[in-house]
Amino acid sequence: MTIRDVARLAGVSPATVSRVLSGSNHPVREDTRRRVLEAAQRLAYYPNRLARSLLRRETAVVGLLVPDVSNPYYAAVLRGIEDVAHQHGLAVILCNTDRDPAKQRQYLRTLLEHRVDGVVAAGGTLTVEDLRMVDGRVPVVAVGRHPARVPSVRVNNVEAARQACRHLLELGHVRVACLAGPASSLTARDRVRGYLAALREAGIQPDERWLVWSEFTAEGGYRATRELLARCRVSAVVASNDQMALGALRALWEEGLQVPEDVSVVGFDDTSAAAVSVPALTTVAVPTYEMGRRTLELLLAVRAGRRAANVVLPTELRVRESTAPPRKGQAAAVGDRAGRTQRPEGRERVCTHP
């Protein structure tokens, strides 16, 4: 079914059908318009977007590169992006890169082959080489900080991590560990910088054993915590995201350590799981949905040739049940097997599983 079939049935030319159906300003007599609409409805016709994009040189499709679609952080960002895309009649192609540079480049190529109208990169993995590959053919914007310089929407991760760590220091903790995300991630590195800055400001010399690099997943947080417990004693942990914090809760529970009595835990992002985990997670709320919305608005602005300024959104510490002052005389007992409390018999602490 093509525009010609509609034109034939309505007794007009394809150009007139196009003008009626595309909402053109070109004048069309009312009875002609009605005939065209009736014919289109009778034939269940809808325009061919591929053919339209041939002439308009736009596909009404944008590409989104995401390191891990199963991460709730990116799910929330995607919601924001998708809502704005829908409002503007755009479709979104979602590409899960797994933080694999080769896979990311392959997807980028696929998006270019599909002649997308723009690319949004999330997760801090967009490189200068990637940008060279795009070569200005389509606008590229980013969620968060990336090695490649493109217009972006982000939060101040250094300051946010400093805020999270300072919260623990103000509670009286002096041995505070950090479960960092992958070292390749600028976001992870920024959060470590904030953590270290807060310690130094409090006059605490950071112990290198307190810092464990891992993946931005619950499994990563779990493994990092096990490694931390094997290394040294701490009384509090700053995790680089909520997933990692939930993994940490699981690892601590398995070791018979209570949160926050034995160890305080702070997460990052305030994903939906943070408020319903047991104990509810103290976390730094990142406006993920808003970041998604603003990023796509930024892309539309760049596409329209408007000046695009970077956007930095505020974060907020949400204090819940997973942080408390350290026990008296229990200056950082994690790792000290003799000092550990036993897991309560017959009463499991419910944690979200890694």
Add this chain to the structure above:
DNA sequence: GGACTTGAGCCGTTCGTGCC
């Protein structure tokens, strides 16, 4: 006869132009 190049035609839609 095979390998390679060239050019026409196709797809569906939109837009500029010109006629009535």
Add this chain to the structure above:
DNA sequence: GGCACGAACGGCTCAAGTCC
């Protein structure tokens, strides 16, 4: 003002032509 005509968009296929 209202409408039709024809070119154009980009990438692909396929036929025709050329060369070795």
